[in-house]
Amino acid sequence: MSSGDGSLLLDVRGLTVRFPTPDGIVQAVSDVSFTVSRGETLGVVGESGSGKSVSNLAIMGLLNRSRTSIAGEVLFGGRNLLALPPDELRKIRGKDIAMVFQDPFACLHPMYRVGAQIAEAYSAHSDGGKGVAWNRAVELLDHVGIPNAKSRARDYPHQFSGGMRQRAMIAMALVHNPDILICDEPTTALDVTVQAQILELIEDVKREFNIGVILVTHDLGVVAETANSVMVMYAGRVMEYGPAGEIFSLPQHPYAWGLLDSMPSIEKRLESLVPIEGSPPSLLSPPSGCPFHPRCPYRFEPCPTERPPLQAPVPEAHLDACHLPWEKKVELGAQRAKKVAA
Amino acid sequence: MIFYIARRLVWTLVVVFCVIGITYVVFYKLPAGNPALRFAGKSPTQQELTEIEHRLGLDRPWYVQFGKYAYNFFAGDKYGWPGLGYTFASGTSVKSLVFSRAPRTLLLIAGAAVLWLVSGVAIGVLSAVRRRSLTDRFAMGFALFGISTPVFWLGLMMLYIFWSKLGWAGGTGYVSPADSPTGFFSHMILPWVTLALLYAAFYARMTRNNLLETMGEDYIRTARAKGLSERRVIFKHGLRASLTPIVTMFGLDIALLVGGAVITETVFNIQGLGYLAINSATNQDLPIVAGVVLLAAVAVALANLVVDILYAFIDPRVRYA
Numbered sequence: 170m171s172s173g174d175g176s177l178l179l180d181v182r183g184l185t186v187r188f189p190t191p192d193g194i195v196q197a198v199s200d201v202s203f204t205v206s207r208g209e210t211l212g213v214v215g216e217s218g219s220g221k222s223v224s225n226l227a228i229m230g231l232l233n234r235s236r237t238s239i240a241g242e243v244l245f246g247g248r249n250l251l252a253l254p255p256d257e258l259r260k261i262r263g264k265d266i267a268m269v270f271q272d273p274f275a276c277l278h279p280m281y282r283v284g285a286q287i288a289e290a291y292s293a294h295s296d297g298g299k300g301v302a303w304n305r306a307v308e309l310l311d312h313v314g315i316p317n318a319k320s321r322a323r324d325y326p327h328q329f330s331g332g333m334r335q336r337a338m339i340a341m342a343l344v345h346n347p348d349i350l351i352c353d354e355p356t357t358a359l360d361v362t363v364q365a366q367i368l369e370l371i372e373d374v375k376r377e378f379n380i381g382v383i384l385v386t387h388d389l390g391v392v393a394e395t396a397n398s399v400m401v402m403y404a405g406r407v408m409e410y411g412p413a414g415e416i417f418s419l420p421q422h423p424y425a426w427g428l429l430d431s432m433p434s435i436e437k438r439l440e441s442l443v444p445i446e447g448s449p450p451s452l453l454s455p456p457s458g459c460p461f462h463p464r465c466p467y468r469f470e471p472c473p474t475e476r477p478p479l480q481a482p483v484p485e486a487h488l489d490a491c492h493l494p495w496e497k498k499v500e501l502g503a504q505r506a507k508k509v510a511a
Numbered sequence: 512m513i514f515y516i517a518r519r520l521v522w523t524l525v526v527v528f529c530v531i532g533i534t535y536v537v538f539y540k541l542p543a544g545n546p547a548l549r550f551a552g553k554s555p556t557q558q559e560l561t562e563i564e565h566r567l568g569l570d571r572p573w574y575v576q577f578g579k580y581a582y583n584f585f586a587g588d589k590y591g592w593p594g595l596g597y598t599f600a601s602g603t604s605v606k607s608l609v610f611s612r613a614p615r616t617l618l619l620i621a622g623a624a625v626l627w628l629v630s631g632v633a634i635g636v637l638s639a640v641r642r643r644s645l646t647d648r649f650a651m652g653f654a655l656f657g658i659s660t661p662v663f664w665l666g667l668m669m670l671y672i673f674w675s676k677l678g679w680a681g682g683t684g685y686v687s688p689a690d691s692p693t694g695f696f697s698h699m700i701l702p703w704v705t706l707a708l709l710y711a712a713f714y715a716r717m718t719r720n721n722l723l724e725t726m727g728e729d730y731i732r733t734a735r736a737k738g739l740s741e742r743r744v745i746f747k748h749g750l751r752a753s754l755t756p757i758v759t760m761f762g763l764d765i766a767l768l769v770g771g772a773v774i775t776e777t778v779f780n781i782q783g784l785g786y787l788a789i790n791s792a793t794n795q796d797l798p799i800v801a802g803v804v805l806l807a808a809v810a811v812a813l814a815n816l817v818v819d820i821l822y823a824f825i826d827p828r829v830r831y832a
Contacts (some may be wrong), residue, residue, distance in 0.1 A: 231735055263738030270736075275729035280751055280826055290737040325827040341737070 175207020178348050178381045179228075179266075183241035186220070186227050186405075195452045197223040200241070202479075205349060205381040210372075212396030213385045214428065216449050220405035221385045222271075225351045227251075229268055230258040245349075263272065264294040267342035269371075271354040277326035283337050284322025284329065291344040309340035313370060332363035339370060343378070350374065351383045356391065357410045367396055389432045393417055401425050404450050404460035407479050409458065411487020419502045420488040421482070424461045429505045432510035467493055467501070512830055515823055525814040531581050538801045539576065545569075549797045552600025563599060577786040584805065595802035600794065605802035608787060615685050616783030618695075619702055619775065620768045626707035627714055628761060634711070635718020640745060642723065650715060657712025666705045666778035673701060683780040702779040706772060710764060714757065721753035728752070755825055759818050766814030770807030811823075 186198040186302060198220040205211050213221045226232050228243050228250065243250040245266065250258060270276045278286060287306035288299070295302070303322070311318035313336040326334055342350055352371055356364035372395055375382045386392060392399055392413065399416040401409040401424060409422040420426055427445035447464040450456050458462050462472035471477075473494045479490040482498065489496070539546050547563040548555070555563070563569070568576040588594030590604035597604050638650040673680045681697035688695035725731065726749050734748040735741075773785030784803055791799035822832045 229736060231732060261737050261738070263736055268736045270729060270733065274651065276733045278748055278752070279732070279828060286733075289739070293729060293738045327828050338733070341733075440585040 175209070175379060175381075177204055177206050177380050178245065179205040181224075181228065181241070181416055182244070183239040184224055184227060184243065186223050186232065187238045187240075188236065189238070190453070193350055193453050197405050198227065198451055200242060201402070201405075202241075202406055203400055203407070203410060205383060207348070207381055208375070208379055209398060210375060210382040210396045212392035212399045213383060213402060214389060214392055215402035215408075216387060218404075218449050218452070219402040221307065221402055222353050223405075224331045225268065225353055225383060225385060229262055229351065230255070231268075238426075242461060248310075260294065263290055263342075263347075264345045265347055266349045266351065267345070267347040267353040268353065269335070269338045269342050269355050272358045273331055273338050274358060277329075277334055278340055280359070282323055283329060283334075284324075284327055287322075287337065287341045287344060289340045294345055305344055306340070309343055310337065313337070313340045313343075313365075313374075315340075325342075330363075331359050331364060333448060335363075335367050336370065338427060339367075339374065343374060346378055347380060349381045349383065351385070353385045354387070355384075356388070364391075371395070389428055397439040400489065401428070404455055405452060406460055407488070408461065409487070409489040409491075410479065411489075415487050418506050419486075419499065421502055422461075422491045423465045423467050423493070423501075426501065426505045427464075442510060458491070467497070469493075512823065515830055516820055519816055521814050521817045526815075527809055527811045528581065530812060531584055531805065532577070534801060534805045534808065535577050535580050537804075538797065539567075539580075540573070549795070550599065552794070552796055555599070556736070559599065565722045566597070569812060593806075595805065596798045598791075598796055598798040600796045601799075605798050608799060609784065609802055609806060612782065612784050612787045614687075615781050616769060616772060616776065618688070618787065619699065619706065619772055619781060620724040620765055622699055622703040622759070623706035623710070623768075624765055625708035626703055630707070631711040631714025632716040632718050632757065635746070636722060636750065638715065638719040639722035639726070647719075651719070654712040657708045658716075660708065662687060662705060662709060662774045663778050665708060666702070666775060669701045669705055670778070684776075685781045685783075698779075702775050702781060705778070706768075706775045714760070717757060717760065721756060722749055725749045725753045751825075755822065758821050758825060762814040762818035762821070763811065766807075766811040770803055 182202050182206070182343055184198055185196070188195045188197060201220070203211065213224075215221050223232070227237075227239050230250065230253075231243045232239065234255070241251065245261070250261065253261075259456055277283065281289075284303060284306045287309060288302035289298070291302040291305045292299070297305075307318050307322045310322055315321050315333060315336055321329075321333075326337075329337060339355075350371070356367050356369065359367060363401040368391060371382060371384070374380070384392070384396060396413045399409075399413045400407055400412065401416070401422060403424050408424045409416065409420065416425065420429060424445075427443075430443040431445060433442055445464055446466075450460055450463065456473070458475050459465070459468075459473070459477050461466045465472065469492070475492070477490045477492045479488050481488055482491075482495045486495070486498075489498070493501075538549075542549065545560070545564075545804065547560050547569055550567065551559055551563050568579045583594030583596070586592070586594070588596070588604075590597070595605035595609060598608070634650045634653070638647045641647050669680075670682065674682045675759070681694060682700050684698060686694035686698045703780065722745075726745070727770045731744060731748055734744045739748075766784055770788060772783065773789055775781070776783045776786045777789075784807070788800055788803040791797075791803070
């Protein structure tokens with residue numbers, strides 16, 4: 170699936186995450202599989218609550234183990250991260266796999282200097298002294314485009330703007346030249362003008378360090394610009410997964426069509442935006458069959474009862490989970506592609 | 512930072528001035544009748560009354576009286592600084608009485624404060640980290656016990672068990688550390704524990720709740736994502752942010768106890784400031800009551816100042832506000 174130039178970095182197989190709650194078990198992620206290679210940006214798209222963030226937190230081992238049950242495999246460097254003892258996983262976390270979160274306003278500790286927080290990330294996996302760590306922090310702040318990095322490193326987060334904070338978070342993620350950078354909606358909380366800069370920075374970083382990037386977003390525009398491959402998620406399941414070019418030239422799943430229809434652009438007038446009717450299903454009692462069928466305008470007999478498997482409908486197509494016949498997908502998908510291009 | 516401290520300092524002075532004003536109004540102006548009569552203690556002679564009226568400036572307009580009152584406090588009177596006046600009933604300066612009692616109360620508070628801060632925060636952290644475990648339940652049960660136990664009962668039980676029955680601790684009364692350090696400790700340990708228990712229980716609960724809340728913050732997830740050890744995440748990132756409200760509480764609690772540790776003082780017969788105030792109130796020795804009230808209020812204002820300054824060191828956002 171990789172359109173990057175490098176070797177396979179991360180191989181996620183059948184990832185399933187369940188949270189027991191007083192009202193029953195919430196299955197936030199169901200049987201999700203994907204890969205990330207060096208130089209690849211995987212865009213993960215879906216509405217809120219589709220399991221995008223949870224799958225990444227599961228990979229990072231940041232979910233409370235005592236209150237979640239996680240199944241499947243996350244293979245990284247020949248090891249299954251899900252089976253590692255917490256201390257072993259901790260050595261990988263922040264070193265080989267690093268993460269940038271959604272809200273830079275809440276993600277930096279308000280009481281420590283920005284530089285100190287980055288230096289701490291360095292010291293967490295390195296024996297170098299405090300001075301070395303601090304210099305590394307300044308170097309990275311400079312690298313991610315913070316002007317006067319040397320003096321700004323002594324600032325506290327509240328003295329940084331949103332964009333600068335997100336840059337600082339990226340700097341923090343990069344201290345150990347990780348193999349994989351997970352960006353969980355890195356631009357959602359930022360101004361539109363700053364969003365583009367941050368995305369550009371992530372792209373630059375990817376190219377420069379030749380790493381794999383997982384970019385979680387609900388903004389298809391972001392994905393169209395940066396991703397090599399795209400995974401569309403809904404209700405904790407993968408609905409469609411393939412190279413970005415194919416997803417945008419011939420989207421195969423009605424949910425992806427819905428996302429494309431509801432995506433605003435400068436060319437499209439507001440009245441031509443078509444929202445997806447209804448709201449995402451409760452994960453406590455997900456719909457039977459295809460989880461999208463209650464909201465799908467193209468549903469037919471098998472949809473409410475049979476869950477469509479994630480597979481390529483014809484050999485030349487990419488993966489989708491939909492019962493619609495291939496001809497129908499080609500016809501309706503091509504219309505979206507035209508619409509997007511128009 | 513210096514500007515911030517200067518501003519807080521000025522505000523504290525304003526507050527102290529207001530406190531003096533309120534004390535003046537409460538003791539001189541609000542009650543009906545001649546203030547001199549109340550200040551003189553029981554059954555004064557006419558000669559004494561005239562003397563008191565003159566001393567307090569009651570024969571002058573109110574602003575002169577108040578000016579004199581405030582000036583005496585800030586600049587000191589003939590008995591030294593701060594000028595708290597003279598008690599005619601006991602025939603001595605209020606200052607000398609207060610200063611003879613203050614060390615007892617301050618040492619009582621200091622010992623108890625160390626105990627409750629250390630044990631309260633430690634129990635709170637343990638409870639939060641082992642949330643819903645047996646340790647947590649036990650600790651919170653202890654907190655409930657501490658909060659609901661009346662101090663006088665607890666004090667008496669302590670005395671009964673550890674002094675009367677077991678003989679481990681010294682009994683009631685106060686032994687100056689200058690006279691006998693061991694006697695001082697053996698007599699203070701029970702009052703310390705008694706006074707500390709209630710506060711330790713409060714602090715344990717508060718630390719637990721704050722820490723649990725902080726541990727749900729996004730920056731804690733960031734700290735974990737860096738690959739820090741759980742110990743470091745809790746103590747460096749979690750506790751630091753949870754301690755700010757505790758610092759506030761701590762400062763105010765200590766200040767309030769300056770005049771408010773009466774029950775403990777009474778049960779253990781320590782005869783500190785609270786005892787002095789209560790005793791003077793029953794004897795209608797108003798100058799002493801006024802003096803203790805004023806000092807206790809100023810202690811609260813000063814504690815607020817210290818808390819504000821500490822706050823600026825703990826939370827950088829305050830400095831620039």
